[in-house]
Every structure is written in structure tokens, then in C-alpha cells.
Amino acid sequence: MTASPFTLHNRSSECMARRGEVKTLHGVIQTPIFMPVGTQATVKGVTPANLDELGAQIILANTYHLYIRPGHELIRELGGLHKFMHWDKPILTDSGGFQIFSLRDLAKITEEGAGFRSHHDGSNLFLSPEDAVAVQEALGSDIMMCLDTCIPHPATREETIKGTDLTHRWAKRSRAAQKQTGQLLFGIAQGGMFPDLRAQAIEQLVEVGFDGYAIGGLSVGEPNEKMYEITEQLTPLMPQDYPIYLMGVGTPADLVEGVYRGVDMFDCVMPTRNARNGMLFTSSGRVVIKNAKYTKDPRPVDENCDCYTCRNFSRAYLRHLYMTKEILSSQLNTIHNLHYYVGLMTKMRTAIEEDRFVAFRKEFYEQRHQE
């Protein structure tokens, strides 16, 4: 059992929100944190220089995608993922499990691992839990995730038990397969919508012992309130001296609710994907930039924002770029949305440090007209 990479700084006196840090090979990240998603070794629409400027501390890359293209061995030969994509801060790689399960009929899960057909060229591929660790070791990410099975929503108790138990056996094999590279390995707790199965999954993971613990299989179509409820039940059961990661979440409100319930780490494609679709996040709600009311609007997207986009461009210009399908539309919108997400986490960290997180949460909702 290795020492925990997590150091707790502060805990709210009124809720589960906590302020800490996670130590990795490429530096320390301040939590709670949001990780922009760079599926194919690039966060869509921004350069590493942009990410630096907007204050991103860590990004996520997808094992499944990089395994298929350009291949983990190629990335290893070229000096690892950090050098490949010119990002020298921490990187978390997911396990590929979620992507493989998204293939549905193209995936075949056995005790041994996941057989699947490449979304790229249809070739037959296979990934065992040991393979997933080896691939992530080749990539050289700072935080690796165990290969897990994703339980569909809705699922019967029977199905949920089956998937959760298999995830547990795979987690054990993942930990055993890990080489001593200094990379962290997080376990993923499944358990679907059943609190007792969730609790059991956590217990079993802790028995194995990981460097961090993730809640998987949420934000898969269940109502928001259900996600909050399950998170709230689980975080107190998770080892408090290790980082807690809520995977694939979420909206700004989801981040606030997650932090409120004790989550340290988040990732989601929402800020980047929505940016490309012309949906911008602001402190007062969402802006759909194609709306006609912005045609002549000289104001920045968010008057309270100091990102490159808001400092220099009007809503009218951003609308023009969106309507004319210009690349710069994706670039400027992505810079803004990521800046908003990163800034929201910074504000939450400060609020926890000053022990006013509950007041912060209240203000967060009051400021928003819509969403």
C-alpha cells in the first residue's frame, strides 16, 4: 500500500466540501478540480498555450482512442503522451471502459476482458484489465484508471451485481499488473442505482487499495437528483484521505453539487462540446450565441469574465463566427467555456478555504437567470 497522494487543506464546517491537493509525477493539482477532456491527445479547439493561459491544471485523455490511433507504442516511442501533445502538467487517462461499452453491439465482455471492434477501421481488438494498465503506462499518464464495466441505465439488480462484481475482479487484476512507475492508479466503484451495491463496491476497492477512488456510471441518463443522492450517500463511505473523483460530470450546477457533497475531481466534455455547438456558460446562465437577439450585441459573452474571448470580442462577432461556421467560433467559445469552468473551481476552492461554501452555493444559484 503506497502513501496517499492526497493532502487535505480545509473542510467546510457546514457540508462535505473539501479543499486539498493531489501530488502526481508532473506536479500537484489543487482540488476540487475540473479536468478538460482531450480525447485524442488534444483538447478540441484550444492549444496547450491556451490551456496554460486559462489556468487548466490537469487534462484528461482517452485510453481507448489513443490505443486505436495513433497507438500507445507509438506514443511511448515518441517520449510519452506529455511530450507528444506538448503538455507538461498532469494528465489523467480514463481506462477505455466507458468508450468500449458505448460501442454496445460491437463489444463483447468476458471474464478475461473486453473484446471490441474499432470505431475507426472495424478491426477486432481486445483489452484486458492488465492491457489497460499497460497501455496507460506506455502513455505515461499521471493518473491511470482501472478498466471497468459500465452498467447500463436502467439496469436490474441482477445485471448491476454482475457488472459491479466483474469491475471489482478487474480492479484487483489491474492493481496487481501495475509496474512501479510512480503513476497513480484509481479504482472505479460501480453499483448502478443501488446504494448497498455501491457501498459494497467501495468496500471491495478499499480492500485492494488504490491511490484514489472514482464514482463511475453516473451521469448516464438518470435524473440529476438521483445522481446527487447517490453521490451524497457514497462520499462519506469513501476513504477520506484519498482523492474522490466523480467521472463524466457535469454541468456547472453538477460541479457545485458534487463539491458540496465532497467530490475532489471532475471531468466532462460539456464545456468543450457545447462551445462548438455555440452554447456558452456564464455566471448568469447559458448564452446560445446563434440567437437573433445577439446580432448587434456589442457586449462580451459575460461581463464578469476576463478570458481572452470576453476581453476582446462581442457577442455580435461570436454570433457572426458561429453563423458562418468559422473555426475561430470553436476556438473562442472553447476558451471561454473552459475559462468559466476553471474559474468556477477556483472560486469554489477559495470559498472552502474561507469556510463560506454554503453561502457561495446559494449565490451561485441566485446569479443565474436561466439554465
Next chain:
Amino acid sequence: MTASPFTLHNRSSECMARRGEVKTLHGVIQTPIFMPVGTQATVKGVTPANLDELGAQIILANTYHLYIRPGHELIRELGGLHKFMHWDKPILTDSGGFQIFSLRDLAKITEEGAGFRSHHDGSNLFLSPEDAVAVQEALGSDIMMCLDTCIPHPATREETIKGTDLTHRWAKRSRAAQKQTGQLLFGIAQGGMFPDLRAQAIEQLVEVGFDGYAIGGLSVGEPNEKMYEITEQLTPLMPQDYPIYLMGVGTPADLVEGVYRGVDMFDCVMPTRNARNGMLFTSSGRVVIKNAKYTKDPRPVDENCDCYTCRNFSRAYLRHLYMTKEILSSQLNTIHNLHYYVGLMTKMRTAIEEDRFVAFRKEFYEQRHQE
């Protein structure tokens, strides 16, 4: 007749190459110069900050496109094109003539002006030479171009005379319509592939008197040698105390040949468009980044280049981005290609200052393996 905005610094002792500057409302540009093309008020794939960093001094925007979307009145209301797109250095706007003529069957040219149907929504629009000036005045560009007629290639002498004469009459009307805004107005000499008609077109433009003179209707499908030949015949006939602009040109070799023959200004979509198609310019020739030989190539695109792309990313990574159709592919390739074009012009300016342009031209061809 206003004073010329052009100041000559040096002239080669061996050829027509010359080093000078053009004074505009938004500052002075050093010539010979290449202008990146920002058709819809954005240079595709780069931010204004990128353009600044790579040393662009002036960009081109398209009157036709901005007239259609978002409309020149909207841009005027929002403070002009510079403010709209956040670019405070000089902007040249073309007249829209070339785009309208590209519509072919959708355009109807009369003495009065150009009737055409919008490529965007099919609406019937009309632009007279006076309208084109008024639109460019609303945009607030530093250098405006007269509305001209483009002569198809190939064209008979008869057709060429007709188009050239109409362009001349429109040029007169353009100059007469111009308000005293301090914006420069350039005339465009047509004349197709007929040297005597070209010479006559220039003579007629000079009679009217413009702030600069452009050679239009080249790079329209004629052989390269023909373009060089016509340029070589024309530049000595053009007023030497005014800027000379070869429109829509070209490849790196075209720029070298243009400068050699006395051209001061160039614009072309080639560096930006080719970037998006994965074709990169280097000092030793062209790199088609999708080629399998770059799969594991750890070298930068151009080992002699210090652009953001070459400083930080390998050919292998750029190939990966291209193959996976990532936005960053267009971004990084565009930064590189524009940096190459801008750098090539800087080298040419220095070579003229040091009166070694002919030697520079020789070395330029020697360095290239391919292209």
C-alpha cells in the same frame, strides 16, 4: 491627387525588387509584404493573438462576404471591422468583384454594376462601384479596392477589351464616390493576357489617380510562366512612387518571382487553405503531413522554423491530429504556414536592403528538394 502613401527605401541594383513602406490609417506596413486572407473577418484557424505573434502586419478581408454576412452596416454600428474582429493593424478589403464573378451564372454585369444572387440565401443583390466604396468605407478598412470585372481565362481579345474598359469606367466612378475618410483606394488593372491592353489599363488608371495600383486577373489558371511574364511587362509601366499589388498570388515561388519583378504586396488563401488540407510549406519544400512516412517522425515540420508549431510539436503529432480530423490540426498547420509566408517576406526585405536579392532568389530554389 493625394500624396502617395508609399515610401521607397531601397531598390535592388540587379532587378526590379524594391523595399519600401505603405502608410495607412492603422499604421505603416513594410513592403514587400504578404497579407493573410481573413475572408469573413477571421483568418481561418488562428486568433488575432496568433497573427500578432507570427508577425502579420496587415490582413485582407472580403467585401463581398461581409456585405452578405453580417452586413457592413452592422459592422459600422459596432465600430468598424478592426474593432469587430479585434485587429488594430491595417486591413485591406477587396472589392467583391472576384467573388461576384466566381458566381458565374448567378451574376449579371451591366454598365451600372454587378447584380448577383447571394451564395448564402439566394437573395438578389446589386453592387455598383459606388456601393463597393461605400461598403468598404462602412467597414473602415485601411486600403479599399475598386470594384472590377474579372476577365475569364481564356478570353478573346474582344471580351478582354470589354471587361477592361468597364473596369476602367468603374474605377473612375469609384474614385469620384470616395469620401474623405483617410482610407486608401487602389485601382485594379485588368487586360487579361494581352500586354497592350494591360499597358493601356494602367495608363487609364494613372490618369484617374489612385493610392496604389493592383494587377488583377492573374493566377486564374494561366501557366506560371505567363503570370511572371505579364507581371514583368507591367511593373515597369506602373507608377514607381506608388505601391504595386499583385492580387491573389501565390505560392512561395510566386512571391519570390513577384518581388523579383517589383511587386510590393501579395495576398493568397494558399497558406491557410493548404494548412487545413495538411499541406505545409518549409524551406526545403512541401510536407504532406498525412504521408505514412511521418507516422513516427519526431522532428518538427521544418527544423529551420521557430514558429509555435515547430517549437513544440512533432510531425508524428501533426499527422495524428490530421488523421483524427482534430481542430488543432488546422490551428497548428495554419500558424506554421503563415509564419513561413511572413518569414519569407521578412527574408526578402532583408535581402533587398542588403542588395543581395538575386543571390537570395538563387538560394531559395537551391534549398528546395521538391515543390
